Amino acid sequence: MKLKRYEAMTLQEALKAVKAELGPDAVIVSTRRVQRGHKWLGLLSQPMVEVTAAVDRVQPEPGLGRNDHPSVAFLEEKLPSRDEALTRATDFERQLQLAAWLDPLNRQLAEVRDELERLRSERASHTISLDPIRQELEGLRTMMHHAFSDRLRHRVGTLPSSVATEFDALVSVGVQPEVAYELLRAVAETLGTMGLVQAQAVREFVWERLEAAIAVAGPSEPIEGEPRIVMLVGPTGVGKTTTIAKLAGLAAQGNRPVKTVLVTLDTYRVAAVEQLRVYARILKIPLEVAVSPHELAGCIERHRDAGLIFIDTAGRSPRDAHLHEELTAIGRQRIKLETHLVLAATAEESVLKEMVRRYSVIPIHRLLFTKLDEAGRLGHLFNLLYLMGIPVSYLAMGQRVPEDVTVATRRRMIELLNLPDVSSSANDTVFERSGALTSP
Ligand SMILES: Nc1nc2c(ncn2[C@@H]2O[C@H](COP(=O)(O)OP(=O)(O)O)[C@@H](O)[C@H]2O)c(=O)[nH]1
Numbered sequence: 001m002k003l004k005r006y007e008a009m010t011l012q013e014a015l016k017a018v019k020a021e022l023g024p025d026a027v028i029v030s031t032r033r034v035q036r037g038h039k040w041l042g043l044l045s046q047p048m049v050e051v052t053a054a055v056d057r058v059q060p061e062p063g064l065g066r067n068d069h070p071s072v073a074f075l076e077e078k079l080p081s082r083d084e085a086l087t088r089a090t091d092f093e094r095q096l097q098l099a100a101w102l103d104p105l106n107r108q109l110a111e112v113r114d115e116l117e118r119l120r121s122e123r124a125s126h127t128i129s130l131d132p133i134r135q136e137l138e139g140l141r142t143m144m145h146h147a148f149s150d151r152l153r154h155r156v157g158t159l160p161s162s163v164a165t166e167f168d169a170l171v172s173v174g175v176q177p178e179v180a181y182e183l184l185r186a187v188a189e190t191l192g193t194m195g196l197v198q199a200q201a202v203r204e205f206v207w208e209r210l211e212a213a214i215a216v217a218g219p220s221e222p223i224e225g226e227p228r229i230v231m232l233v234g235p236t237g238v239g240k241t242t243t244i245a246k247l248a249g250l251a252a253q254g255n256r257p258v259k260t261v262l263v264t265l266d267t268y269r270v271a272a273v274e275q276l277r278v279y280a281r282i283l284k285i286p287l288e289v290a291v292s293p294h295e296l297a298g299c300i301e302r303h304r305d306a307g308l309i310f311i312d313t314a315g316r317s318p319r320d321a322h323l324h325e326e327l328t329a330i331g332r333q334r335i336k337l338e339t340h341l342v343l344a345a346t347a348e349e350s351v352l353k354e355m356v357r358r359y360s361v362i363p364i365h366r367l368l369f370t371k372l373d374e375a376g377r378l379g380h381l382f383n384l385l386y387l388m389g390i391p392v393s394y395l396a397m398g399q400r401v402p403e404d405v406t407v408a409t410r411r412r413m414i415e416l417l418n419l420p421d422v423s424s425s426a427n428d429t430v431f432e433r434s435g436a437l438t439s440p
Pocket residue numbers: 234235236237238239240241242243315370371372373374396397398399404
C-alpha cells in the first residue's frame with residue numbers, strides 16, 4: 001500500500017493530481033480543508049483541500065476496498081451531480097460531495113467578506129466633514145465656543161495690555177483661547193507684584209510658563225539589566241515604520257552603539273514587513289516578525305541581551321474594528337512596554353484627541369509627533385500636550401533616515417509655536433493694579 005498526500009485549491013484539482021500519479025484505482029483515505037500560508041499575512045493565507053490517497057502495489061480485485069474508501073475514478077464520476085450524490089452516497093462520500101460543492105461557494109464568500117472589509121475601511125478613511133452628524137456637532141460646538149468666548153473676551157480685557165498682546169500672539173498660532181487665558185492669568189499674577197515690566201520680559205515669563213505647562217519624556221535610552229522595549233502605535237501612514245528606522249539608526253550607529261533589535265507586528269500587509277526588513281538590512285540589525293501579539297513575548301525573550309527593542313505595529317485605520325481587539329491582545333502580553341502614540345502634526349486637534357482616546361485601550365506613555373515639516377501652525381500640538389498631560393518623546397520633521405528626528409525638549413516645543421515677535425517698547429506695562437485680574 002502506498003500512501004500519499006495532495007493539496008490543491010479544490011477537491012477536483014486534488015483528485016486530478018491523485019489520478020495522474022496513482023491511477024484511477026487509487027482510493028481516497030481522507031480529505032480535509034486546511035489553511036495554508038501565514039495566518040496573519042491575510043494575503044498569503046489560502047483555504048486548501050488536502051487529500052490523502054492510497055494505492056495498492058498489487059491491483060485490487062474489482063470493487064475491493066471501495067466499500068471503505070471511494071476511488072478517484074468513482075469520485076470524479078460522482079462529483080458533478082450533486083443530487084445524485086446526496087441521495088446515493090455513503091456518509092463519507094456525502095461529505096466529499098458537499099465539500100466539493102461548497103468549495104467554490106466558500107471561496108466566493110471569502111471574496112465577498114474581503115470586499116466588505118475593504119469597503120468598510122475605505123468608508124472609515126473618509127474625512128469627518130462628510131459625516132452630517134459630526135458636522136452638526138461641530139456647528140453646536142462652534143456656537144458654544146462663541147458663547148463662551150464672549151465671557152472669555154471680557155476676561156482677557158481685564159488683563160494688562162502686554163499680557164493681552166501675548167494672548168493674541170498665542171491664539172494666532174493656534175493655542176486654544178481658554179488654554180492661553182489660563183496660562184496668562186498665572187503670568188499676570190506673577191507680574192502683578194513687579195511694577196514696570198518690559199514687553200520682552202513679559203514674553204520671557206510667558207515662555208517660561210508655556211514650557212512648564214507641558215511634559216517631555218527625554219530620549220528612550222537603554223536601561224540597566226534589561227532591554228528597553230519601545231512600541232510605536234498609531235494610525236496608518238503617520239510614519240511609525242520610518243520613525244522606528246530613524247530611532248534604530250541613531251541607536252545602532254551612534255558614538256556608543258546600542259544593541260538594537262526590530263520587531264514587527266505589522267504583518268497585515270506583506271509590503272509593511274518588507275519595508276522594515278530593508279531598513280534592518282541596511283542598519284545590520286536583526287528583525288523579528290511576530291505573527292500575532294501572542295508571539296511578541298517569545299520574540300523579545302530571544303533578545304534579552306539587547307539594549308533597545310523597537311516594535312512596529314500594524315497601520316490600521318483608527319475606526320477599524322480590529323484595532324481594539326489587537327490593542328487588547330497586545331495589552332494582555334506580560335511585557336514591559338513603553339508605548340509611543342505616533343501622530344502626524346498635519347492632523348487637526350480634534351482628530352488628534354480622538355486618536356488619543358481610541359488608542360488608550362492600552363496605556364499611552366508618550367506622544368510622538370511626525371511630519372512637523374509639513375504642518376502649518378503648531379498650537380494644536382501644544383494644546384494636546386497641555387490638555388492630555390502625556391509627555392512628548394520625539395519630533396520627526398522629514399523623510400530622511402535617520403537624520404530627520406530629534407528628542408523633544410520643552411524649549412523646542414515652544415520654539416515650534418513660532419510666536420510673533422513682540423515689538424520692543426510699545427507694550428511696556430505698568431503692573432500697578434493687582435485688582436486688574438478678575439477671577440474666572
Ligand atoms: N514629510 C514627512 N514625511 C514623513 C515623516 N515621517 C514619515 N514620513 C513619510 O510618511 C509615509 C508613511 O510612513 P510610514 O513610516 O510607512 O508610516 P506608517 O504607516 O505609520 O508605518 C512615508 O512616505 C514616509 O516617508 C516626516 O516626519 N515628514
